[in-house]
Amino acid sequence: MEYGVASHGAVLAAAPLVARPTWLLLSPPPPASSIQIQNHLYSISSLPLKAGPVRACRASLASSYTQTSETVDLDWENLGFGIVQTDYMYIAKCGTDGNFSEGEMVPFGPIALSPSSGVLNYGQGLFEGLKAYRKTDGxxxxxxxxxxxxxxxxxxERMCMPAPSVEQFIDAVKQTVLANKRWVPPTGKGSLYIRPLLMGSGTVLGLAPAPEYTFIIFVSPVGNYFKEGLAPINLIVEDKFHRATPGGTGGVKTIGNYASVLMAQKIAKEKGYSDVLYLDAVHKKYLEEVSSCNIFVVKGNVISTPAIKGTILPGITRKSIIDVALSKGFQVEERLVSVDELLDADEVFCTGTAVVVSPVGSITYQGKR
Amino acid sequence: MEYGVASHGAVLAAAPLVARPTWLLLSPPPPASSIQIQNHLYSISSLPLKAGPVRACRASLASSYTQTSETVDLDWENLGFGIVQTDYMYIAKCGTDGNFSEGEMVPFGPIALSPSSGVLNYGQGLFEGLKAYRKTDGxxxxxxxxxxxxxxxxxxERMCMPAPSVEQFIDAVKQTVLANKRWVPPTGKGSLYIRPLLMGSGTVLGLAPAPEYTFIIFVSPVGNYFKEGLAPINLIVEDKFHRATPGGTGGVKTIGNYASVLMAQKIAKEKGYSDVLYLDAVHKKYLEEVSSCNIFVVKGNVISTPAIKGTILPGITRKSIIDVALSKGFQVEERLVSVDELLDADEVFCTGTAVVVSPVGSITYQGKR
Structure with a gap:
């Protein structure tokens, strides 16, 4: 089995897939300024949206490399956001010296973890999420x-863990996508969700950083995150549960931030809402974020979004949307945004890797919709 | 190999240890009111303590069963609080029906976990900590x-997980201790620390409760938690980092609460402090808890401790100490305790399963000791 791997359209190399394939290094991605709007990735013609930032921003901004390959036989029309077992995963380890091993591709499957590992006992773990898309040219x-x-x-750094270098991270993502490229959905049918994990795999008993870390990347083809698909979602503003506190870890993608919102999410879903919008824990007045995405409030030509102050995640889609909105002539404000402004907005939307850009159809706060 | 197992001194049964031993059920523990002060477990004569609540409370309050056995050949004099590999661990699983399997003893060792398990991706995990002590009669x-x-x-319940019944939990603890009884330190040399874990082991991709859970118990012989041993510890009051927020998960023993305090703990230890005392996230004024224990402030005949309001852990040693202090004629107040009261206290001490009862020798707040 061979893969044609290339950079920006030019075929560079082909390497046989063995237990530990040696992929030729691909060119580093272009700088973020070389944004390409790939509107064709999403069919937006049927959406009940005004011309505006949501329409303008529902886009893929990309660094790219090219390959040609077949896809697997999946029901691409009905992809949700559940795990689909793919072929390979990347794994690298790091000991007390802080240096990660070279990493290798292994068949996707269970890993062996000590019951006394740092991640299982004290939640010392981080995750990331990003996506690979297939263009019409393959x-x-x-x-x-x-x-x-x-x-x-x-x-x-916040969680007292060593991290792989940017170069290793990107190389590992590329290796994992290439090894699983037959799982990248056809154009317009979804994407390959990429899940990097960093965890304290070394053993501890008393509370302390783990002596060993494991970096894993696995992938799964996905469709839409919300069951609403690309239609507007319905949010409930949560004023009892909070997901973060100043001086806490709300600003980093540590695993513990997510299990803590399951209860609020469960209550909201039981009541028919798509997800929960959290308020700040100190004043219970300012918007923070939705369980798995950032929030934007549009009023006239001004787009406002909560500033990054350590309690919300610095979303990558959030940052890209700000760039795009500015380039489209909108005024963008990163600041405290009150719940009153939310209720008075012309338009509200959420951004995130999983949800991409989701328009908000309704907001419910203190019983009022 | 046979174990003599008994309840309250009377030998009840002996069962051979096989891969899946069937221990005879031991009597349930006596009610909490039948507290026995086991002062002999700790030598307190050398401590620089006033007669007072710390001295009165450094005790083990116990439900008991009896057995006779040898111990392993360890350096019992120098046990710290690190993991020591023991013989067996307990494991039980629970699927979507919410019922846990019967559970079995297996050799202590790595478990197989999917990289897409709920605990590794979203921190859906809880732990407990308790101890087994060996009496002089074995x-x-x-x-x-x-x-x-x-x-x-x-x-x-807070973390949207099913839990084993109280009966299964206690039975599992007993099974695990009995299977590892040779690792219970001799009287006065330490204890066998018991670590129950409950984790979302089923696979998820989008944020949701896991479809399968694993309940594990492993053990390790331990000595003192702090390097100070039984000597007073030195705390720094933290006013930048916070461990919990109202409406968060600070009141439950979820794994994510612990990795989030590693940074503050690391900074404190680098400066020579034993641990960190956290303040509330909203007012930055009221005491919450230390990274791994509750705090008590003594002034005259009154012992005050932060009330259980969802941001601090409802410690089991804390509760026992309150019972003992009341029985000794102290007035106990569970309420908001300000940092000013802390600095004006006659005596301060910490309680926890790991730390037992630790007197506080010094407090540093905003640079002042």
């Missing part, structure tokens, strides 16, 4: 993987 | 395991 696009690599480094 | 004491069982149930 080439595969990655969305700003260098941003995920850098965010993992920032998060690792 | 019998082994457990410290209120029913409290840990109930706390795991409360925590599981």
């Amino acid at each position: 080439s595969i696009l990655l969305f700003r993987p260098e941003e995920n690599a850098q965010r993992m480094q920032t998060g690792a | 019998s082994i004491l457990l410290f209120r395991p029913e409290e840990n069982a109930q706390r795991m149930q409360t925590g599981a």
Whole structure:
């Protein structure tokens, strides 16, 4: 089995897939400024949206390399956001010296973890999420993987963990996508969701950083995150549960931030809402984020979004949308955004790797919709 | 190999240890009111303590069963709080029906976990901690395991997880201790630390509760938690980092609460402090807890400790100490305790399963000791 791998359209190399394939290094991705709007990735013609930032921003901004390959026989029309077992995963380890091993591709499957590992006992873990898209010409696009690599480094520092270098992270993402390229959905049918994990795999008993870390990347083909598909979602503003606190870890993608919102999400879903919008824990007044995405509020020509102050995740789609909105002539404000402004907005939308750009159809706050 | 197992001194049964031993059910522990002060477990004569609540409370309150056995050849004099590999661990699984399997003892070792398990991706995990002590007559004491069982149930509900029944939890603890009884330190040399874990082991991709859960118990012989041993510890009051927020998960023993304090703990230890005392995230004024224990402030005949309001852990040692202090004629107040009261206290001490009762020798707040 051979893969044709290439950079920006020119075939560079082909390497046989063995247990530990040696992929030729691909060119680094172009700088973020070389944004390409790939509107064809999403069919937006049927959406009940005004011309505006959501329409303008529902886009893929990409660094790319090209390959030709077949896809597997899946029901691409009905992809949700569940795990589909793919072929390979990447794994690298890091000991007390802080240096990660070269990493290898292994068949996707269970890993062996000590019951006394840092991640299982004290939640010392981080994750990332990014996507690969297939273009109509068969080439595969990655969305700003260098941003995920850098965010993992920032998060690792906060969680007292070593992190792989940006170069290793991007190389590992590329290797994993190429090894699983037959799982990248056809153009317009979805994407290959890429899940890097960094975890304290070494053993601890008392509370302390683990003495060994494992970096894993696995992938799964996905469709839409919300069951609403690309239609507007319905949010409930949560004023009892909070997901983060100043001086906490809300600004990094540590695993513990997510299990803590399951209860609020469960209650909201039971009541028919798509997801929960959290308020700040101190004043219970300012918007923070939705369980798995950032929020934007549009009023006239001004797009406002909560500033990055350590309690919300610095979303990569969020950053890209700000860039795009500015380039389209909108005024963008990163600041405290109150719940009153939310209720008075012309338009509200969410951004995230999983949800992409989701328009908000309704907001419910203190019983009022 | 045979174990003599008994309840409250009377030998009940002996069962051969096979891959899946069937221990005879031991009597349930006595109610919490039947507290026995086991002062002999700790030598307190050399401590620089006033007669007072710390001295009165450094005790083991126990439900007990008896057995006779040899111990392994360890350096019992120098046990710290690190992991020591023991013989067996308990493991049980629970699927979507919410019922846990019967559970079995297996050799201690790595478990197989999917990279897309809920615990590794979204931190859906809880832990408990309790101890078994060896009495001079060779019998082994457990410290209120029913409290840990109930706390795991409360925590599981908050984290959208099923939990084993109190009966299964206690039975599993007993099985695990008996299977590893040769690792219970001799009287006065330490204890066998018991670590129950409950984790979302089923696979997820989008944020959701896992479809399968694993309940594990492993053990390790331990000595003192702090390097100070039984000598007073030195705390720094943290006013930048916070561990919990109202409406968060600070009141349950979820794994994510612990990795989030590693950074503050690391900074404190680098400066020579034993641990960190956290303040509330909203007012930055009221005491919460230390990274791994509760805090008590003594002024005259009054012992005050932060009330359980969802941001601090409802410690089992904390509760026992309150019971003992009341029985000794102290007035106990569970309420908001300000940092000013802390600095004005006659005596301060910490309680926890790992730390037992640790006197605080110094407090540093905003640079002042």
